[in-house]
Amino acid sequence: MIEVKDLHKSFGNAHILKGITTTFEKGKTNLIIGQSGSGKTVFLKCLLGLFEYEKGSISYEGRNFSALSRDEKTNLRAEMGMVFQGSALFDSMTIAENVMFPLRMFTKQSKSEMRDRADEVLKRVNLDDAHNKMPSEASGGMQKRVAIARAIVNRPKFLFCDEPNSGLDPKTAMVIDNLIQEITDEFDMTTVINTHDMNSVMEIGEKIIFLKDGLLEWEGSKDTIFKTDNEAVTNFVYSSELFRKVRKMYIEEDQ
Template identity: 60%
Template sequence: MIEVKHLYKSFGDKEVLKDINTVFEDGKTNLIIGQSGAGKTVLMRSLTGLIDPTKGEVLYDGRNFVNMNKKEKILMRREMGMIFQGSALFDSLTVLENVRFPLDMFSDMSALERDKRAQECLDRVNLNGAEEKFPGEISGGMQKRVAIARAIVMTPKYLFCDEPNSGLDPKTSLVIDELLSSITREFNMTTIINTHDMNSVMGIGDNIVFIADGKKEWQGNKDTVISSRNKKLNDLVFASDLFKKVKDVELAQED
Protein backbone atom coordinates (compact mmCIF):
# COMPACT_ATOMS: atom_id res chain seq x y z
CA MET A 1 0.00 0.00 0.00
CA ILE A 2 1.14 3.51 -0.82
CA GLU A 3 -0.10 6.41 1.30
CA VAL A 4 0.25 10.01 0.17
CA LYS A 5 -0.04 12.64 2.91
CA HIS A 6 -0.23 16.41 2.39
CA LEU A 7 1.85 16.28 -0.80
CA TYR A 8 2.81 19.56 -2.46
CA LYS A 9 4.99 20.28 -5.47
CA SER A 10 5.96 23.69 -6.81
CA PHE A 11 8.11 24.74 -9.75
CA GLY A 12 9.24 28.26 -8.95
CA ASP A 13 6.12 30.26 -8.16
CA LYS A 14 3.79 27.71 -9.76
CA GLU A 15 2.17 25.28 -7.34
CA VAL A 16 1.36 22.12 -9.30
CA LEU A 17 0.30 19.74 -6.51
CA LYS A 18 -1.75 21.11 -3.63
CA ASP A 19 -2.22 19.05 -0.48
CA ILE A 20 -2.75 15.63 -2.11
CA ASN A 21 -3.96 12.99 0.34
CA THR A 22 -4.80 9.51 -0.92
CA VAL A 23 -4.14 5.78 -0.62
CA PHE A 24 -3.20 3.36 -3.42
CA GLU A 25 -4.25 -0.15 -2.48
CA ASP A 26 -2.58 -3.56 -2.75
CA GLY A 27 -3.95 -6.03 -5.26
CA LYS A 28 -5.87 -3.34 -7.13
CA THR A 29 -5.47 -1.28 -10.27
CA ASN A 30 -5.23 2.30 -8.99
CA LEU A 31 -5.86 4.88 -11.70
CA ILE A 32 -4.79 8.54 -11.72
CA ILE A 33 -6.94 10.53 -14.13
CA GLY A 34 -7.31 14.19 -15.03
CA GLN A 35 -7.13 16.72 -17.84
CA SER A 36 -3.76 17.54 -19.40
CA GLY A 37 -1.90 19.86 -17.03
CA ALA A 38 -3.92 18.76 -14.00
CA GLY A 39 -0.84 17.45 -12.18
CA LYS A 40 -1.23 13.69 -12.53
CA THR A 41 2.15 13.16 -14.22
CA VAL A 42 3.86 15.27 -11.55
CA LEU A 43 2.11 13.16 -8.92
CA MET A 44 3.36 9.90 -10.43
CA ARG A 45 6.89 11.25 -10.75
CA SER A 46 6.76 12.35 -7.12
CA LEU A 47 5.69 8.86 -6.10
CA THR A 48 8.60 7.24 -7.92
CA GLY A 49 11.24 9.75 -6.87
CA LEU A 50 11.84 11.10 -10.37
CA ILE A 51 11.15 14.51 -8.84
CA ASP A 52 11.24 15.58 -5.20
CA PRO A 53 8.02 16.97 -3.71
CA THR A 54 8.17 20.38 -2.06
CA LYS A 55 6.70 18.87 1.11
CA GLY A 56 4.61 15.96 2.26
CA GLU A 57 5.02 12.21 2.68
CA VAL A 58 4.95 9.19 0.37
CA LEU A 59 4.73 6.05 2.50
CA TYR A 60 5.50 2.65 1.02
CA ASP A 61 4.03 0.22 3.54
CA GLY A 62 4.87 2.77 6.23
CA ARG A 63 8.31 3.72 4.87
CA ASN A 64 8.64 7.41 3.98
CA PHE A 65 10.27 7.48 0.55
CA VAL A 66 10.68 11.27 0.62
CA ASN A 67 13.03 11.18 3.62
CA MET A 68 15.19 8.28 2.42
CA ASN A 69 18.82 8.87 1.54
CA LYS A 70 20.20 8.08 -1.92
CA LYS A 71 21.20 4.50 -1.08
CA GLU A 72 17.85 3.75 0.54
CA LYS A 73 15.99 5.12 -2.49
CA ILE A 74 18.03 2.94 -4.86
CA LEU A 75 17.09 -0.13 -2.82
CA MET A 76 13.47 1.01 -2.69
CA ARG A 77 13.32 1.36 -6.47
CA ARG A 78 14.21 -2.31 -6.82
CA GLU A 79 10.76 -3.00 -5.42
CA MET A 80 9.21 -0.96 -8.26
CA GLY A 81 8.41 -1.92 -11.81
CA MET A 82 7.83 0.78 -14.42
CA ILE A 83 6.11 0.83 -17.79
CA PHE A 84 6.84 3.98 -19.76
CA GLN A 85 4.52 5.62 -22.27
CA GLY A 86 6.63 4.70 -25.29
CA SER A 87 7.57 1.24 -23.94
CA ALA A 88 11.25 2.40 -23.82
CA LEU A 89 12.64 -0.85 -25.21
CA PHE A 90 16.24 -1.14 -26.38
CA ASP A 91 16.19 -1.41 -30.18
CA SER A 92 19.50 -3.26 -30.29
CA LEU A 93 18.39 -5.99 -27.86
CA THR A 94 16.09 -8.91 -28.60
CA VAL A 95 12.77 -9.26 -26.84
CA LEU A 96 14.26 -11.77 -24.40
CA GLU A 97 17.30 -9.57 -23.76
CA ASN A 98 15.03 -6.55 -23.08
CA VAL A 99 13.05 -8.49 -20.48
CA ARG A 100 16.22 -9.92 -18.94
CA PHE A 101 17.92 -6.52 -18.71
CA PRO A 102 16.90 -5.67 -15.10
CA LEU A 103 18.09 -9.10 -13.98
CA ASP A 104 21.43 -8.58 -15.75
CA MET A 105 21.81 -5.27 -13.92
CA PHE A 106 20.53 -6.02 -10.43
CA SER A 107 20.22 -9.76 -9.71
CA ASP A 108 22.68 -12.38 -8.52
CA MET A 109 21.10 -15.09 -10.68
CA SER A 110 23.14 -17.22 -13.02
CA ALA A 111 22.78 -16.65 -16.76
CA LEU A 112 20.60 -19.75 -17.03
CA GLU A 113 18.36 -18.58 -14.19
CA ARG A 114 18.01 -15.10 -15.75
CA ASP A 115 17.00 -16.58 -19.09
CA LYS A 116 14.48 -18.86 -17.40
CA ARG A 117 12.92 -16.02 -15.42
CA ALA A 118 12.72 -13.76 -18.49
CA GLN A 119 11.08 -16.55 -20.46
CA GLU A 120 8.53 -17.11 -17.66
CA CYS A 121 7.53 -13.45 -17.87
CA LEU A 122 7.24 -13.56 -21.65
CA ASP A 123 5.04 -16.63 -21.36
CA ARG A 124 2.90 -14.79 -18.77
CA VAL A 125 2.16 -11.99 -21.27
CA ASN A 126 1.54 -14.50 -24.08
CA LEU A 127 4.69 -13.71 -26.06
CA ASN A 128 6.30 -17.14 -26.27
CA GLY A 129 7.87 -17.45 -29.70
CA ALA A 130 8.92 -13.80 -29.93
CA GLU A 131 12.11 -14.17 -27.86
CA GLU A 132 14.61 -13.61 -30.68
CA LYS A 133 12.77 -10.80 -32.43
CA PHE A 134 13.82 -7.17 -32.08
CA PRO A 135 11.40 -4.41 -31.00
CA GLY A 136 11.23 -3.01 -34.53
CA GLU A 137 9.98 -6.37 -35.79
CA ILE A 138 6.89 -6.56 -33.56
CA SER A 139 3.68 -4.54 -33.25
CA GLY A 140 3.03 -1.72 -30.81
CA GLY A 141 0.78 -3.95 -28.74
CA MET A 142 3.46 -6.62 -28.53
CA GLN A 143 6.00 -3.98 -27.51
CA LYS A 144 3.72 -2.97 -24.62
CA ARG A 145 3.54 -6.61 -23.52
CA VAL A 146 7.34 -6.84 -23.63
CA ALA A 147 7.46 -3.71 -21.45
CA ILE A 148 5.05 -5.34 -18.98
CA ALA A 149 7.15 -8.51 -18.90
CA ARG A 150 10.28 -6.47 -18.21
CA ALA A 151 8.49 -4.48 -15.49
CA ILE A 152 7.48 -7.64 -13.57
CA VAL A 153 10.68 -9.65 -14.09
CA MET A 154 12.05 -8.55 -10.68
CA THR A 155 8.72 -9.42 -9.00
CA PRO A 156 8.00 -5.85 -7.87
CA LYS A 157 5.65 -4.91 -5.05
CA TYR A 158 4.67 -1.72 -6.83
CA LEU A 159 3.97 -1.31 -10.55
CA PHE A 160 3.79 2.13 -12.20
CA CYS A 161 2.34 2.54 -15.69
CA ASP A 162 2.47 5.82 -17.59
CA GLU A 163 -0.25 5.89 -20.27
CA PRO A 164 0.14 2.16 -21.11
CA ASN A 165 -2.53 2.36 -23.85
CA SER A 166 -1.04 5.36 -25.62
CA GLY A 167 -0.95 4.82 -29.38
CA LEU A 168 -2.88 1.54 -29.27
CA ASP A 169 -6.16 0.69 -31.00
CA PRO A 170 -9.19 0.05 -28.74
CA LYS A 171 -9.05 -3.74 -29.04
CA THR A 172 -5.35 -3.90 -28.12
CA SER A 173 -5.94 -1.43 -25.28
CA LEU A 174 -8.50 -3.80 -23.76
CA VAL A 175 -5.96 -6.64 -23.95
CA ILE A 176 -3.36 -4.53 -22.13
CA ASP A 177 -5.91 -3.45 -19.50
CA GLU A 178 -6.94 -7.01 -18.75
CA LEU A 179 -3.31 -8.14 -18.63
CA LEU A 180 -2.38 -5.41 -16.13
CA SER A 181 -5.45 -6.15 -14.02
CA SER A 182 -4.86 -9.91 -13.91
CA ILE A 183 -1.15 -9.53 -13.12
CA THR A 184 -2.00 -7.08 -10.32
CA ARG A 185 -4.36 -9.58 -8.70
CA GLU A 186 -2.06 -12.54 -9.29
CA PHE A 187 0.96 -10.95 -7.64
CA ASN A 188 -1.00 -8.75 -5.19
CA MET A 189 0.89 -5.69 -6.42
CA THR A 190 0.05 -2.05 -5.85
CA THR A 191 -0.45 -0.97 -9.46
CA ILE A 192 -0.77 2.73 -10.32
CA ILE A 193 -1.78 3.71 -13.84
CA ASN A 194 -1.68 7.25 -15.19
CA THR A 195 -4.25 7.28 -18.00
CA HIS A 196 -6.45 9.33 -20.33
CA ASP A 197 -8.31 6.20 -21.46
CA MET A 198 -11.89 6.27 -20.18
CA ASN A 199 -12.36 2.65 -21.25
CA SER A 200 -9.71 1.81 -18.65
CA VAL A 201 -11.60 3.83 -16.04
CA MET A 202 -14.79 1.86 -16.69
CA GLY A 203 -13.06 -1.48 -17.17
CA ILE A 204 -10.32 -1.83 -14.54
CA GLY A 205 -10.73 1.19 -12.24
CA ASP A 206 -10.65 -0.55 -8.85
CA ASN A 207 -9.52 2.70 -7.23
CA ILE A 208 -9.66 5.98 -9.14
CA VAL A 209 -8.03 9.26 -8.09
CA PHE A 210 -9.22 12.28 -10.06
CA ILE A 211 -6.86 15.26 -10.10
CA ALA A 212 -7.94 18.75 -11.20
CA ASP A 213 -5.87 21.93 -10.93
CA GLY A 214 -3.36 20.14 -8.72
CA LYS A 215 -5.93 18.99 -6.17
CA LYS A 216 -7.61 15.67 -5.52
CA GLU A 217 -11.16 16.40 -6.61
CA TRP A 218 -12.67 12.94 -6.21
CA GLN A 219 -11.81 9.34 -5.35
CA GLY A 220 -13.88 6.23 -5.97
CA ASN A 221 -14.06 3.25 -8.32
CA LYS A 222 -15.49 2.19 -11.67
CA ASP A 223 -18.90 1.59 -10.10
CA THR A 224 -19.22 4.84 -8.16
CA VAL A 225 -17.88 7.03 -10.98
CA ILE A 226 -21.18 6.55 -12.80
CA SER A 227 -23.16 8.18 -10.00
CA SER A 228 -20.70 10.98 -9.27
CA ARG A 229 -22.08 14.51 -9.01
CA ASN A 230 -18.64 16.10 -9.47
CA LYS A 231 -19.01 18.29 -12.57
CA LYS A 232 -15.29 18.37 -13.41
CA LEU A 233 -15.11 14.58 -13.23
CA ASN A 234 -18.26 14.19 -15.32
CA ASP A 235 -16.92 16.56 -17.97
CA LEU A 236 -13.80 14.38 -18.26
CA VAL A 237 -15.26 10.89 -18.06
CA PHE A 238 -18.50 11.45 -19.95
CA ALA A 239 -17.16 13.57 -22.80
CA SER A 240 -17.86 10.83 -25.38
CA ASP A 241 -21.42 10.21 -26.58
CA LEU A 242 -21.31 6.59 -25.42
CA PHE A 243 -20.34 7.36 -21.82
CA LYS A 244 -22.72 10.35 -21.75
CA LYS A 245 -25.61 8.02 -22.55
CA VAL A 246 -24.53 5.71 -19.73
CA LYS A 247 -24.52 8.68 -17.35
CA ASP A 248 -27.94 9.86 -18.55
CA VAL A 249 -29.43 6.42 -17.92
CA GLU A 250 -27.95 6.38 -14.41
CA LEU A 251 -29.40 9.80 -13.56
CA ALA A 252 -32.80 8.84 -14.98
CA GLN A 253 -32.90 5.76 -12.77
CA GLU A 254 -32.06 7.86 -9.71
CA ASP A 255 -34.86 10.30 -10.48
Protein backbone atom coordinates in the same frame (compact mmCIF):
# COMPACT_ATOMS: atom_id res chain seq x y z
CA MET B 1 -0.14 0.15 -0.17
CA ILE B 2 1.17 3.62 -0.96
CA GLU B 3 0.13 6.48 1.32
CA VAL B 4 0.42 10.09 0.17
CA LYS B 5 0.00 12.94 2.66
CA ASP B 6 -0.21 16.67 1.86
CA LEU B 7 2.08 16.42 -1.19
CA HIS B 8 3.33 19.67 -2.72
CA LYS B 9 5.54 20.09 -5.78
CA SER B 10 6.58 23.30 -7.55
CA PHE B 11 8.79 24.31 -10.44
CA GLY B 12 9.93 27.86 -9.82
CA ASN B 13 6.80 29.93 -9.24
CA ALA B 14 4.53 27.25 -10.71
CA HIS B 15 2.79 25.31 -7.91
CA ILE B 16 1.93 22.00 -9.63
CA LEU B 17 0.78 19.73 -6.78
CA LYS B 18 -1.15 21.51 -4.04
CA GLY B 19 -1.49 19.25 -1.04
CA ILE B 20 -2.59 15.84 -2.37
CA THR B 21 -3.57 13.26 0.23
CA THR B 22 -4.68 9.79 -0.87
CA THR B 23 -3.87 6.07 -0.75
CA PHE B 24 -3.20 3.53 -3.48
CA GLU B 25 -4.43 0.13 -2.39
CA LYS B 26 -2.56 -3.16 -2.60
CA GLY B 27 -3.97 -5.74 -5.00
CA LYS B 28 -5.99 -3.15 -6.89
CA THR B 29 -5.71 -1.14 -10.08
CA ASN B 30 -5.48 2.49 -8.94
CA LEU B 31 -6.05 5.04 -11.71
CA ILE B 32 -5.02 8.69 -11.89
CA ILE B 33 -7.13 10.72 -14.31
CA GLY B 34 -7.59 14.39 -15.17
CA GLN B 35 -7.25 16.96 -17.93
CA SER B 36 -3.87 17.82 -19.46
CA GLY B 37 -2.05 20.12 -17.04
CA SER B 38 -3.82 18.70 -13.97
CA GLY B 39 -0.57 17.39 -12.49
CA LYS B 40 -0.95 13.67 -13.31
CA THR B 41 2.52 13.17 -14.79
CA VAL B 42 4.29 15.19 -12.10
CA PHE B 43 2.42 13.20 -9.45
CA LEU B 44 3.44 9.89 -11.03
CA LYS B 45 7.08 10.97 -11.19
CA CYS B 46 6.95 11.92 -7.50
CA LEU B 47 5.58 8.45 -6.73
CA LEU B 48 8.47 6.93 -8.68
CA GLY B 49 11.02 8.99 -6.77
CA LEU B 50 12.08 10.86 -9.90
CA PHE B 51 11.01 14.26 -8.56
CA GLU B 52 11.74 15.63 -5.11
CA TYR B 53 8.82 17.38 -3.44
CA GLU B 54 8.90 20.39 -1.12
CA LYS B 55 6.32 19.26 1.42
CA GLY B 56 4.40 16.17 2.42
CA SER B 57 5.26 12.48 2.41
CA ILE B 58 4.97 9.32 0.33
CA SER B 59 5.15 6.00 2.19
CA TYR B 60 5.50 2.57 0.59
CA GLU B 61 4.19 -0.12 2.93
CA GLY B 62 5.09 2.11 5.87
CA ARG B 63 8.47 3.32 4.53
CA ASN B 64 8.65 7.10 4.21
CA PHE B 65 10.67 7.71 1.04
CA SER B 66 12.19 10.99 2.21
CA ALA B 67 13.49 9.38 5.41
CA LEU B 68 15.26 6.50 3.64
CA SER B 69 19.01 6.31 3.12
CA ARG B 70 20.46 6.21 -0.37
CA ASP B 71 20.85 2.42 -0.23
CA GLU B 72 17.32 2.01 1.13
CA LYS B 73 15.94 4.13 -1.72
CA THR B 74 17.82 1.95 -4.22
CA ASN B 75 16.34 -1.18 -2.63
CA LEU B 76 12.86 0.35 -2.77
CA ARG B 77 13.25 1.23 -6.44
CA ALA B 78 14.13 -2.41 -7.08
CA GLU B 79 10.61 -3.22 -5.83
CA MET B 80 9.06 -0.97 -8.49
CA GLY B 81 8.12 -1.93 -12.04
CA MET B 82 7.39 0.69 -14.69
CA VAL B 83 5.51 0.52 -17.99
CA PHE B 84 6.44 3.68 -19.89
CA GLN B 85 4.32 5.53 -22.41
CA GLY B 86 5.52 4.30 -25.79
CA SER B 87 6.98 1.16 -24.12
CA ALA B 88 10.57 2.60 -24.12
CA LEU B 89 12.23 -0.61 -25.28
CA PHE B 90 15.92 -0.63 -26.20
CA ASP B 91 16.11 -0.86 -30.00
CA SER B 92 19.54 -2.51 -29.96
CA MET B 93 18.44 -5.36 -27.68
CA THR B 94 16.32 -8.39 -28.43
CA ILE B 95 12.99 -8.74 -26.67
CA ALA B 96 14.49 -11.24 -24.22
CA GLU B 97 17.41 -8.90 -23.50
CA ASN B 98 15.00 -6.04 -22.88
CA VAL B 99 13.10 -8.14 -20.36
CA MET B 100 16.29 -9.23 -18.58
CA PHE B 101 17.58 -5.67 -18.23
CA PRO B 102 16.14 -5.05 -14.71
CA LEU B 103 17.58 -8.37 -13.54
CA ARG B 104 21.05 -7.29 -14.66
CA MET B 105 20.61 -3.99 -12.84
CA PHE B 106 19.15 -5.16 -9.54
CA THR B 107 20.09 -8.83 -9.05
CA LYS B 108 23.12 -11.10 -9.09
CA GLN B 109 21.41 -13.90 -10.97
CA SER B 110 23.33 -16.03 -13.42
CA LYS B 111 22.66 -15.72 -17.14
CA SER B 112 20.73 -18.99 -17.15
CA GLU B 113 18.59 -17.83 -14.20
CA MET B 114 17.84 -14.55 -15.97
CA ARG B 115 16.92 -16.38 -19.18
CA ASP B 116 14.62 -18.71 -17.25
CA ARG B 117 12.88 -15.78 -15.58
CA ALA B 118 12.55 -13.95 -18.92
CA ASP B 119 11.02 -17.10 -20.42
CA GLU B 120 8.55 -17.24 -17.54
CA VAL B 121 7.27 -13.67 -17.84
CA LEU B 122 7.21 -13.67 -21.65
CA LYS B 123 5.07 -16.78 -21.49
CA ARG B 124 2.81 -14.99 -18.99
CA VAL B 125 2.17 -12.18 -21.49
CA ASN B 126 1.64 -14.68 -24.35
CA LEU B 127 4.92 -14.01 -26.16
CA ASP B 128 6.45 -17.47 -25.95
CA ASP B 129 8.14 -17.28 -29.37
CA ALA B 130 9.28 -13.64 -29.38
CA HIS B 131 12.57 -13.94 -27.47
CA ASN B 132 14.94 -13.32 -30.36
CA LYS B 133 12.92 -10.68 -32.16
CA MET B 134 13.95 -7.05 -32.14
CA PRO B 135 11.46 -4.42 -30.90
CA SER B 136 11.17 -3.06 -34.46
CA GLU B 137 9.75 -6.43 -35.51
CA ALA B 138 6.96 -6.26 -32.92
CA SER B 139 3.57 -4.57 -33.25
CA GLY B 140 2.52 -1.83 -30.86
CA GLY B 141 0.50 -4.28 -28.79
CA MET B 142 3.39 -6.74 -28.62
CA GLN B 143 5.75 -3.98 -27.51
CA LYS B 144 3.38 -3.08 -24.68
CA ARG B 145 3.31 -6.71 -23.56
CA VAL B 146 7.11 -6.80 -23.63
CA ALA B 147 7.13 -3.64 -21.51
CA ILE B 148 4.78 -5.31 -19.01
CA ALA B 149 6.97 -8.43 -18.93
CA ARG B 150 10.02 -6.27 -18.24
CA ALA B 151 8.15 -4.38 -15.52
CA ILE B 152 7.22 -7.56 -13.61
CA VAL B 153 10.38 -9.60 -14.22
CA ASN B 154 11.86 -8.55 -10.87
CA ARG B 155 8.63 -9.46 -8.98
CA PRO B 156 7.82 -5.87 -7.97
CA LYS B 157 5.54 -4.89 -5.13
CA PHE B 158 4.57 -1.70 -6.95
CA LEU B 159 3.66 -1.43 -10.64
CA PHE B 160 3.40 1.98 -12.33
CA CYS B 161 1.98 2.47 -15.82
CA ASP B 162 2.10 5.77 -17.73
CA GLU B 163 -0.61 5.87 -20.42
CA PRO B 164 -0.21 2.12 -21.17
CA ASN B 165 -2.81 2.26 -23.97
CA SER B 166 -1.33 5.23 -25.80
CA GLY B 167 -1.27 4.62 -29.55
CA LEU B 168 -3.22 1.36 -29.41
CA ASP B 169 -6.48 0.50 -31.13
CA PRO B 170 -9.46 -0.12 -28.79
CA LYS B 171 -9.32 -3.91 -29.05
CA THR B 172 -5.60 -4.10 -28.27
CA ALA B 173 -6.02 -1.52 -25.49
CA MET B 174 -8.61 -3.78 -23.86
CA VAL B 175 -6.18 -6.72 -24.02
CA ILE B 176 -3.53 -4.63 -22.25
CA ASP B 177 -6.03 -3.45 -19.62
CA ASN B 178 -7.09 -7.01 -18.88
CA LEU B 179 -3.47 -8.17 -18.69
CA ILE B 180 -2.59 -5.45 -16.18
CA GLN B 181 -5.67 -6.31 -14.12
CA GLU B 182 -4.83 -10.04 -14.13
CA ILE B 183 -1.19 -9.48 -13.16
CA THR B 184 -2.20 -7.12 -10.36
CA ASP B 185 -4.51 -9.79 -8.96
CA GLU B 186 -2.03 -12.63 -9.39
CA PHE B 187 0.93 -10.92 -7.76
CA ASP B 188 -1.07 -8.82 -5.28
CA MET B 189 0.75 -5.66 -6.36
CA THR B 190 -0.09 -2.03 -5.78
CA THR B 191 -0.71 -0.88 -9.35
CA VAL B 192 -0.93 2.81 -10.24
CA ILE B 193 -1.98 3.81 -13.76
CA ASN B 194 -1.82 7.31 -15.20
CA THR B 195 -4.39 7.41 -18.01
CA HIS B 196 -6.77 9.52 -20.06
CA ASP B 197 -8.46 6.42 -21.54
CA MET B 198 -12.06 6.33 -20.35
CA ASN B 199 -12.42 2.74 -21.52
CA SER B 200 -9.68 1.81 -19.02
CA VAL B 201 -11.54 3.65 -16.28
CA MET B 202 -14.71 1.72 -17.04
CA GLU B 203 -12.97 -1.66 -17.34
CA ILE B 204 -10.38 -1.71 -14.54
CA GLY B 205 -10.89 1.40 -12.37
CA GLU B 206 -11.07 -0.17 -8.91
CA LYS B 207 -9.77 3.02 -7.27
CA ILE B 208 -9.80 6.28 -9.21
CA ILE B 209 -8.47 9.67 -8.25
CA PHE B 210 -9.31 12.73 -10.32
CA LEU B 211 -6.87 15.65 -10.31
CA LYS B 212 -7.73 19.20 -11.28
CA ASP B 213 -5.22 22.07 -11.19
CA GLY B 214 -2.92 20.10 -8.88
CA LEU B 215 -5.66 19.27 -6.38
CA LEU B 216 -7.37 15.97 -5.64
CA GLU B 217 -10.85 16.92 -6.79
CA TRP B 218 -12.55 13.53 -6.39
CA GLU B 219 -11.86 9.86 -5.65
CA GLY B 220 -14.00 6.77 -5.99
CA SER B 221 -14.44 3.73 -8.24
CA LYS B 222 -15.64 2.94 -11.76
CA ASP B 223 -19.13 2.45 -10.31
CA THR B 224 -19.37 5.65 -8.28
CA ILE B 225 -17.86 7.86 -10.99
CA PHE B 226 -21.07 7.46 -12.99
CA LYS B 227 -23.16 8.76 -10.13
CA THR B 228 -21.10 11.68 -8.83
CA ASP B 229 -22.52 15.19 -8.89
CA ASN B 230 -19.02 16.72 -8.89
CA GLU B 231 -19.20 19.14 -11.81
CA ALA B 232 -15.51 18.91 -12.72
CA VAL B 233 -15.68 15.13 -12.90
CA THR B 234 -18.92 15.03 -14.88
CA ASN B 235 -17.57 17.60 -17.36
CA PHE B 236 -14.51 15.42 -17.81
CA VAL B 237 -16.29 12.11 -18.26
CA TYR B 238 -19.04 13.56 -20.44
CA SER B 239 -16.39 14.23 -23.08
CA SER B 240 -16.63 10.50 -23.78
CA GLU B 241 -19.67 9.32 -25.74
CA LEU B 242 -19.23 5.86 -24.26
CA PHE B 243 -19.38 7.30 -20.74
CA ARG B 244 -22.59 9.16 -21.48
CA LYS B 245 -24.23 5.93 -22.54
CA VAL B 246 -22.91 3.92 -19.59
CA ARG B 247 -23.82 6.58 -17.02
CA LYS B 248 -27.37 6.67 -18.42
CA MET B 249 -27.54 2.89 -18.03
CA TYR B 250 -26.38 3.09 -14.39
CA ILE B 251 -28.93 5.78 -13.55
CA GLU B 252 -31.77 3.81 -15.17
CA GLU B 253 -30.80 0.70 -13.18
CA ASP B 254 -31.13 2.67 -9.92
CA GLN B 255 -34.60 3.95 -10.75
